[in-house]
Amino acid sequence: DTGVSQDPRHKITKRGQNVTFRCDPISEHNRLYWYRQTLGQGPEFLTYFQNEAQLEKSRLLSDRFSAERPKGSFSTLEIQRTEQGDSAMYLCASSLARLAGGPYEQYFGPGTRLTVT
C-alpha cells in the first residue's frame, strides 16, 4: 500500500501529558499537511510543509503544538501538556506542488484519534 499512513491510529492520554503522532506521506509528494477534525466539524488546517520547510501555521496551532518534517519525508506532530480540548482526530495529507495550473489533490491518511482524559 503506497497511501498516506499515520501512527498511532488511536491515542488515549491524561491531561498534561505529551503526545507525538507520525505521518508517512506518499513517497514522491513534497507537500505535507496537518488538519484537525473535531466531532461534527470538517477538518481544519493546522500547518503544512514543502519538503522540510514549514511554510504556514494556523492560529489554531498554539505554542504547545510543534510539527517537524526532517529530511522532507515523514512528519511528526507533538502536543505538549495536553488539554481536554485537544481531543480530536488529527489528519495528515500529502500532495505534489506545482506553480500553475491548479493544485494537485491532497491524499489523506486514516487519522490519529486523540482522547485526553
Added chain:
Amino acid sequence: AQSVTQPDIHITVSEGASLELRCNYSYGATPYLFWYVQSPGQGLQLLLKYFSGDTLVQGIKGFEAEFKRSQSSFNLRKPSVHWSDAAEYFCAVVTGGGNKLTFGTGTQLKVEL
C-alpha cells in the same frame, strides 16, 4: 475570508433514489473545489474536483458535481444511491498559499434499504 457552507447536516434517502448534496462557497476569484467522502474509521477520499473548464465534473463511484458561478454553488449528485454510499461528505475549497483546504461542516448521508 473564503468559506464553504453545507446547509444540510443530515440527509436520508432510500436506496436507488437520486441524491443531491448542497455546497455553497464564498470566494472572490475562480475557486478550486473538491468533494471528499469519509467513512467511519477511514480517512478522506477524494470524489471529484473542479479547477476550470467544463462546469459538470465526473468523479468516482458514479458521482458528479456541477459548478454554478452565479449561485456560488458546487452541488454533488448521484442518480441512484447504493447502501454503501452511507458516509459523511465534505465540500472543500482551496484557500490561500500552499493550497490548503477549507472544509464545510459536512453532510451525513443515511441510506434506507
